[in-house]
Amino acid sequence: MAVLIELKDVKVYFEESAGFMKKRIVKALDGVSLKVDEGENVLVVGESGSGKTTMGRVIVGLQRPTSGLALFRGRDIYKLKGNDYKEYRRSVQWVPQDPYSSLDPYMTVREILAAPLRRWGIRDVDSTAAELLSMVGLKPPELFLGKYPHQLSGGQRQRVAIARALAVNPKLIVADEPVTMIDSSLRVSILDVIAELKRKIGLALVFITHDLAIARYLAHKSGGGRAVVMYKGVIVEEGDLEEIIRRPSSPYTQLLIKSVPDIRRPLSL
Ligand SMILES: Nc1ncnc2c1ncn2[C@@H]1O[C@H](COP(=O)(O)OP(=O)(O)OP(=O)(O)O)[C@@H](O)[C@H]1O
Numbered sequence: 001m002a003v004l005i006e007l008k009d010v011k012v013y014f015e016e017s018a019g020f021m022k023k024r025i026v027k028a029l030d031g032v033s034l035k036v037d038e039g040e041n042v043l044v045v046g047e048s049g050s051g052k053t054t055m056g057r058v059i060v061g062l063q064r065p066t067s068g069l070a071l072f073r074g075r076d077i078y079k080l081k082g083n084d085y086k087e088y089r090r091s092v093q094w095v096p097q098d099p100y101s102s103l104d105p106y107m108t109v110r111e112i113l114a115a116p117l118r119r120w121g122i123r124d125v126d127s128t129a130a131e132l133l134s135m136v137g138l139k140p141p142e143l144f145l146g147k148y149p150h151q152l153s154g155g156q157r158q159r160v161a162i163a164r165a166l167a168v169n170p171k172l173i174v175a176d177e178p179v180t181m182i183d184s185s186l187r188v189s190i191l192d193v194i195a196e197l198k199r200k201i202g203l204a205l206v207f208i209t210h211d212l213a214i215a216r217y218l219a220h221k222s223g224g225g226r227a228v229v230m231y232k233g234v235i236v237e238e239g240d241l242e243e244i245i246r247r248p249s250s251p252y253t254q255l256l257i258k259s260v261p262d263i264r265r266p267l268s269l
């Protein structure tokens with residue numbers, strides 16, 4: 001399988017003020033190396049503050065590393081120009097945690113989906129938008145095309161955010177806690193949509209969550225997945241998710257597993 005994304009010893013340090021004239025360095029990522037192959041399913045797990053979102057942002061081009069390399073098909077993401085940059089921006093899409101703040105409140109769903117379609121020269125904007133909505137389970141599409149984000153439920157908004165990411169036919173979607181802010185009753189259906197898309201389109205997925213049960217559900221539904229366990233800015237364990245849950249080698253993974261009641265029991269959310 002071809003390597004889509006590679007991080008090589010990526011460090012991201014932030015400077016924080018710690019009172020008068022004092023500065024503190026926060027090591028959000030402290031030497032992360034990772035490969036994501038085409039079509040691969042990568043589940044990034046770890047406690048709050050372990051660097052998951054920062055890693056996602058490095059991959060999607062939103063956070064320049066302090067040091068180290070972030071590569072798209074072997075080339076430095078932060079040095080891409082012209083058509084290469086366009087190709088990367090199209091291939092790698094981001095689904096952020098909060099679908100409300102990421103969707104323009106003054107745009108209808110049709111406009112939200114039309115913008116990327118037009119940008120990438122995709123014709124038949126209306127029929128493609130309708131098709132995208134069906135793909136994420138917003139049916140019938142006519143019911144949703146004219147609506148504004150505030151007229152949608154949290155779950156529906158997140159589906160629109162996923163549809164928007166899919167609009168440009170990406171190779172990789174990086175989803176940052178896409179169901180965390182959604183009612184638990186709606187989580188399963190959104191995870192099912194993501195898993196189905198993953199299988200159907202052969203998309204690569206980097207799915208970020210602090211919740212091992214969610215990671216496990218998604219991996220199960222999409223035919224397996226590789227877990228990347230983070231702790232304080234480093235990857236402490238990596239491998240097949242089920243295998244890791246059965247035999248965690250890092251104490252931090254063990255803690256994560258303990259925080260989910262009944263994780264070893266048959267699947268439920
Ligand atoms: N822009 C920033 N400026 C300063 N510190 C930051 C910034 N972004 C992240 N951090 C810090 O970097 C560390 C990692 O943050 P990050 O958001 O990547 O963690 P996370 O694993 O996504 O956590 P959560 O599960 O809570 O979303 C944290 O200590 C955070 O406070």
Ligand SMILES: [Mg+2]
Pocket residue numbers: 052053054176
């Ligand atoms: Mg985060």
